[in-house]
Amino acid sequence: MTRTTTAELKTQHLMVAHDLTPEADLALQRAAQLMGLRGARLSLVHVCEPSTSLSETSIRQQLQARLDHYGVTQADVQLRSGGRLEVLSQLVQGLEPDLLLLGAHHAQSSCGFSGTTLEQLLPELEVAVLLVVGNADQAYQRALAAVDFSSCASRALCSLWPLLAEDSQLYALNVLEGTLLTCPEPDELSWQQRLLEQVLEDIQQRLPPRDIRLLGQVAYGERYQCVEQYIQQTQPQVVALGVHSERGLLSQALVGGMVQWLLSQPPCDVLLAPNASCCPWID
Numbered sequence: 001m002t003r004t005t006t007a008e009l010k011t012q013h014l015m016v017a018h019d020l021t022p023e024a025d026l027a028l029q030r031a032a033q034l035m036g037l038r039g040a041r042l043s044l045v046h047v048c049e050p051s052t053s054l055s056e057t058s059i060r061q062q063l064q065a066r067l068d069h070y071g072v073t074q075a076d077v078q079l080r081s082g083g084r085l086e087v088l089s090q091l092v093q094g095l096e097p098d099l100l101l102l103g104a105h106h107a108q109s110s111c112g113f114s115g116t117t118l119e120q121l122l123p124e125l126e127v128a129v130l131l132v133v134g135n136a137d138q139a140y141q142r143a144l145a146a147v148d149f150s151s152c153a154s155r156a157l158c159s160l161w162p163l164l165a166e167d168s169q170l171y172a173l174n175v176l177e178g179t180l181l182t183c184p185e186p187d188e189l190s191w192q193q194r195l196l197e198q199v200l201e202d203i204q205q206r207l208p209p210r211d212i213r214l215l216g217q218v219a220y221g222e223r224y225q226c227v228e229q230y231i232q233q234t235q236p237q238v239v240a241l242g243v244h245s246e247r248g249l250l251s252q253a254l255v256g257g258m259v260q261w262l263l264s265q266p267p268c269d270v271l272l273a274p275n276a277s278c279c280p281w282i283d
Helices: 022-038 056-069 084-095 117-124 151-163 186-205 223-234 258-264
Strands: 013-017 041-048 076-081 099-103 128-132 140-146 164-177 212-221 238-243 269-274
Touching (some): 013 022, 013 084, 022 041, 022 099, 022 128, 041 056, 041 084, 076 084, 117 258, 128 151, 140 223, 151 186, 164 186, 164 223, 186 212, 212 223, 223 258, 238 258
Parallel strands (some): 013 041, 013 099, 140 238, 238 269
């Protein structure tokens, strides 16, 4: 396919919210890997809640030790006092990162994703979020984006683009929902596949040229089962989803939908692109 695009990969601004836990260390490790891959800059933020007994000096020393451990020589370290959600929201608005990285603190929780910082932040965010659950000793070379032809799903796919290594594979899965009792006509599946390929071609034409193989696939069946099977089949290191939400109110698509389901037990890192997030090469 002939590529004609004037888009270029810009230097990304990464923001890691770190609470001095091992889960947050994984997010910082991934940020360090992305900085090495594409020269991104980093803001490392910590919220000093009223209940903390650590001094600011101690917190800064611990954060610096982690930066040294992951080989990060330049970072804007921000310490703020107050409620976690309010302060993080203010920092995201003020620092204007391209990507917010968080650790999965709920991974071992009996409550799962419910009540976590990420769940409460999502309706207010206008930036893509990367939930990191795995070690970042390798660059992303296999990724999966769930595509439902919505604008936020396109943003999720585009937000993955600068995070992937060269010579990587990005799978785009579209689910044509149905049951075994109502199997689609072959022409319907063919039409859906052609539509997906056209949408992906249109998106890729507006993306900076990369040595990334973008592969579209239409699956038929129950959407959670299809996504789960495709994850098992492709073994992605990161999965991207669009978040259908409105400021101050999570829609039913999020509360009872794919995002909630995937984040309850994330099989790998998860990238979420809210409907209001910006993707500079397509907006």
